[in-house]
Amino acid sequence: MCQESERRALLQLKQGLMDESNVLASWGSKKDCCEWRGIACNNQTGHVITLNLSYNSSDDYIDAEASLRGEIDPSLLELRYLNYLDLSFNDFGGIMIPKFIGSLTRLKELKLVEANFSGPVPPQLGNLSNLHTLDLEGNDVSFESLEWLSHLSSLRYLNISDIDLSGNRNWPQSFSKLTSVIELQLSYCDLGINLRSLSSINSSASFQVLDLSSNSLNSSIFYWISNVSSSNLVHIGLSYNDLQGPIPDVFTNMASLKFLDLSRNQQKGGIPKFFQSLCSLESLYLERNQFSQNIKDSVKILSCAGSTLKNLDLSRNRFWGSLWLDLKSFTKVKFFSLSQNLLNGSLPESMGQISSLEALDLSWNSLNGVITEAHFLNLPRLQSLDVSHNPTLSINLSSYWNPPFQLEYLNMSFCKVGPAFPRWIQTQRNLTKLRINNAGILDSLPEKFLDQFSGLEDLDLSLNKIHGKLPNFSTSLLMYVNLSSNQFSGALPSFPPTIKYLILSENLLSGPLSSLCAREAPNFRCLDLSVNLISRELPNCWMQFPKLIVLNLGKNKFSGKLPSSLGNLQKLRILRLHGNNFSGELPSFENCTELVAVDLGANKLSGKIPTWIGQNQTWLSVLRLRSNEFNGIIPSSLCSLSSIHLLDLSQNNLSGALPHCISNITASSDESRNYGYDDNGFIQIAWEGEEWKEVEMVWKGVEIEFGKNLVHLRSIDISSNHLVGDIPENITSMLKLNSLNLSRNNLTGKVPEKFGNLTMLESLDLSRNQISGRIPSSFSSLNFLSVLDLSYNHLSGRIPLSTQLQSFNASAYIGNSGLCGPPLTQQCPGDGTTQNPGVTTGTENDNDGLISLGFFISAVLGFVTGFWIICGSLLLKRSWRHAYFRLLDDTRDWVYVKTAVYKAKMQRRLQR
Incomplete structure (x- = not known):
């Protein structure tokens, strides 16, 4: 049993903690504190040696409310034999790390990961001479000095990742003195601030694991690493930095190196020849750089590590050449990615002989030829296969083929897979992601298609011509479904409660939307049923989808009034109900404060434009109410839409004058706004690579669609209404406006004088x-x-x-x-015409000496030819276009003047 003094100390410690979920209920309920949760004692003495109050401990707590709060009582000092203390993943409200922890001299492991401590780290921790593990990752703390770390003579593991060390400019010298540390974790520490050359720093460290990722480090860090016991290093992490140029020759003596991550930098050149000495490499990550090298040379250099290499990622570079590689020596490779490079040629059958292979990614290249069963003969461990976005690559696998593997992830998008649906896929019972979009499939889905995949979460068969009824979603675990741009018909089936993204646009679906209310889907984020034949009124059950971000029901046959429950969608960003037969007044969306795009065009909506628009929708970038029956004046609340990019109120029955505050619209629009995209690029919160559907608008007299390019557009269209009065003078302050249409109204007065602004x-x-x-x-x-109409x-x-x-x-x-x-x-x-007083009878001399009929014709032909040579470039690059038109102004003015002179001369000649 535990010592009584230590028992009392633990109870006093508990009193200082806020335990809202009662995770410390066992503390005090049992007499023996050695049986309390998170406590371990010495079997011989009964002294407490372990205190593990980590939220993330092996005894999993139920939810985040289980984390402890409050303060750490000094009674902790009574646990004089404590050698393990873990307070990670709790919430201590930004208090300082207690100084008295430095008096627990028997401590061997101290873990305070993401425990919401702040302030300076007490240097008293330097008294813990027995400490071999110190983990402070993810706290808002600072180091007034790093020197005391060198006093921890027993320290083997140090993790201070995600702690700002930008104020500690001498960190290279300080960490070079950590003679006992084997593993040093320093990711996300802002180490690269004002970093100078590190080649002259002497080191007595003996690191084996070194993680310096995400620090904005430049290439001088290589030389510091080479001085840090390079012969002992087995793990180097340098991803997400600012490494540029070729890889320097600092790895020659690192024969023991097993893990090297240089991904997401700006390295150039190729895999250097001195990598031939890295014969122990197990993992090499070079993705997202600018390497350019023949892939055959790259593989040959790495062949020394053929018997050890397990993970090789060369994706998102510029490796080029044919994939006919000699891979015989790579006997242990599990993960192999060459995605998004410049590879060509066909896939060699020898790829199918790497029996250790578990994941193969060859997507986004220019591979061609045919993939057959021979390419997979000896791949029994394969779990992930991605050959997508190789448009000339054909997948010719028999429907009756029985593969030797069971895939979890399969992507054959943008390859030649069809016209038949590949039936062999039904043998893959472990699939969680299946993507075969834009693959030329003209078939129907197999009967009871989804019944074969009990764990399928991600299904994308879009951009094919698959016909027939939709599969039954209701009993699946699907979270993401994209079957858009096919020929599915019939009614919409019920969807599973797990659904997050359902995209069924551009099909032939019909009937009502009644199945929508069959069950709740609390995590539903995106519903796109646009361009179908779905009819009748919308159901009034939208409160069941509180996390819905995108709702697109445009271009169907819906009718009736919009249900009031749409206003419950407080997370909604994209609302598109255009091209239907909705009628009546708009329900209130005033609580939908995250709206970015609202498209209700081409319906029969009526009443006044509600004043709540603009009051709370500070992110609104698109408002399209075109072709409805709205009446009354334009509310001044619309002037608060300072983030608007597209405002289209055309073809309604609006009356009154243009509001004089209209200049506030778009005037302060900021192009840096993410226009409905989150940090990863909106709807990448939904799925990789997708973006929300385009918004139609009349641009330069033609109705076209804009996608994310709307971020560069400012357009106002209030045409075809009954507006009266003058055009407000302050409209000329809308300096970023690209398109303005006020036609077909009853506007009077003059065109503002400063319109040229x-x-x-x-x-x-x-x-x-x-x-x-x-x-x-x-x-x-x-x-x-480029478009002007002032007529009538x-x-x-x-x-x-x-x-x-x-x-x-x-x-x-x-x-x-x-x-x-x-x-x-x-x-x-x-x-x-005016006679030049200096002209005499007889033949008139051309005083200009340059202008003649031949010159004039040549100039025009040269101008037209030059324009068409460069017009493609001008259309693609905006800055070139602007510069071109500035030059064109001068050129055209010159031609116009010269033409006028020539015309006058010809008239005088004819008059004679």
Whole structure:
């Protein structure tokens, strides 16, 4: 039994802790404290030697509420024989690590991982001379000095990852003195701040495991590592840094090295020849760099480690050449990835002889040829196969083939798999992810398809022409389903409660959506049923999906009113109900404060535009209410949409004047906003590589679709309504506006004089209004304008001369009886021909010496030819386009002047 003094000390320690989940219920209920939770005693003396209050201990607690809070009582000092203390994964509210822990001199292991300590780490911990494990990872603490660490003479394992050490510029010298430490974990420590050359630092350390990942380190770190007992190193982690250029020759003496991770840097060159000395390598990770080398040379250099290498990742580089490799010596490789390189040629059958292989990824290359059963003859351990995004690679495997393996992950997307659905897949009973999208399948799914895969979580068969009924989802464990762009028909079946993402767009599904309410799906994130034939009213059960982020039911045959429960979707970001027959007024979405895009266009919605729009939706980037029956004035609350990129209120029955606060819209829009994308790129919270469907809009007079490129667009369209009054003068402060359409209204007054301030405008339509006065001379500054329509107003006076304005067809100005000048044929007053007083009878000399009819024709032909040579580049790169049009302004002005001179000379010649 435990000592009474130690028993009392533990009870006093408990009093200082907040134990909301009663995880320490055994403390005090039993007399022998050695039987309490997290306590271990010496069998001979009964002294407490272990105190393990880690939330993440082997005795798993139920949830996060089980973590302990509060303070650590000094009664802990009564446990004088304690050699193991673990308080990890609790919440101590940002208090300092108690200094008195440094008096527990018998401690051998101290673990305080992610326990929410803050402040400076007490240097008193340097008194723990018996300590061999110190783990402080993930606390908001700092080190006033690192020197005391060298006093821990017994220390073998040190982990201070995810602790900011940017203020400790002498860290290389300090860690070089840790003579006893075998494993040093320093990831996410901001070590790279102001880092200078480290080649001259002497070291007495003897590290075997060294993790310096995610520190913004430059390539000088290689030389520090080479001085840190390089002959003993077995594990080096340098991923997520700023390593550039070729790998320097510092690994020659590291014959014992087993693990090397240089991934996610900017290394160039290839795998250096001195890697031939790394004959003990078991894991080599070089993905996401800029290596460029013939893959045959790379494999040959690594052949020394053929009998030991287990994990080889060369993905996302620029390795090139044919895959006909000599892999005979690689007898233990389990994971092999060459994804996203520049590889070509066919897949050698020798790949199927690596019997140890468990995961093979050859995706996103240019492989061709045919994959047959011979490529898999001797791969009994294969669990993951990815050959996707090799468009000319054919998969020709017999439907009756019985593979020697059981896959968990299979991806053959963007390969030639069809036209028949590969029946052999039904032999793979362990599948959790199956992706065969855009694979040319023209077949139906096998009967009871999903019944074969009890553990399937991820299914993507999109972009094929699979027909027939949808499989029965209801009894599966599916979380992600994408069967979009096929020919599935019939009613929508019930989905499982595990579902997170269901994408069935662009099929032939019909009937009502009644199955939606059959069961709750608390983790549902994305529902996309757009472009189908689903009809009737929407069910009123949306409160069952509190985590829904994307709802796209556009282009179906829904009718009736929108249910009020849609307003319960407080996490909703994308709402698309466009192209249906919804009617009535909008329900309130004022609680949906995370909305980014709302598309309700092409319905029969009526009533006034609600004032809640703009009050709480600070992230709203797209608002499309086009082609409905909304009436009344435009509410001033829309002026609060400072993040808007696309505002489309066209083709409604709106009246009144344009709000004078309209300049607030888009004026402060910030391109750095993630436009509905999270830190990983929105909907990558949903699934890898996917993005939310495009939003249709009228752009330059044509209805097109925009995807994430909307982030670069600012557009306002309020055309085809009943607006009256002037165009507000402050509209000219919307400097980032790309497209403005106010046509087909009853606007009056003049065009604002400073309209030329909108230098980013590419499309402007003010046609069919009652606008009068002159076209402001500032219009000549609209250098990027490619669509202009000012027709059918009451404009008058001369059309300003500029590069752009004379390039438009006369139809852009028609219906304004007072307008004159090019490109209209109507001349302005005073534009008659004028005789040059210096001209005499006889043959007229060309004083310019440059302009002739031949020169004029050559200039025009040269301009047209040059334009078409570079237009592709201009369309692809925005900065080039802007620079080009600035140059074009000067060129066109010059040509225009020269043309006018030539025209005048020809007229004078004809008059003679």
